[in-house]
Amino acid sequence: MLSKQNTLQIKGIAILCIIIFHLFGFPDRLPENIHIDWFGSPITKALQICVPIYLFMAGYGLQCTYQNRNTKWNDILNRIKKTYKFFWWVAIPFIILGIVAGYYHIDTLGGGRTGFKYFWFQKYI
Structure with missing residues (x-):
């Protein structure tokens, strides 16, 4: 059985690998005049496995927490509310x-082609 300290260490390594993947795994994000050979290499692509590792460790920790106590649906709903509040x-x-930087366009908020893609959450606000 993994201890809480072990899972925190594994999750920390997974987070670092996720950051490295997002920084160096996409050579198409570089300007055309810059070419770095190891950008997008199989090594950086292999770091994609860190997301499932992180999610597994988080779920494992929750399972261990809830296994040792009497959990009610109200506890689970409160945890979901807390998660969405932080989200x-x-x-x-x-x-x-993103709106200020021009990544999202105000004129498509109502459901235009890009508005629907990026502002799917609008009906929940």
């Missing part, structure tokens, strides 16, 4: 930043 605290500033 929106992070998502809303980045959505606003």
Whole structure:
């Protein structure tokens, strides 16, 4: 059985690998005049496995937590509410930043081609 310290270490390594993958796994994001040989290499593509590792460790920790106590549906619903509350605290500033930077277009918020793709969450606000 893995201890809490072990799962935290594994999740930390997984997070670092995810960051490395997002920084170096996409050579098409580089300007055309810059060419780095190891960008997009199989080694960086192999780091995609870190997302499932992180999710497994998080689920394993939750299972161990709930196994040792009497969990009610109310506890689970409170955890879901807490997760979504933190999600929106992070998502809303980045959505606003995307609008200001021009990544999202205001004129397509109502359901235009790109508006529907990026603003699927609008009906929940």
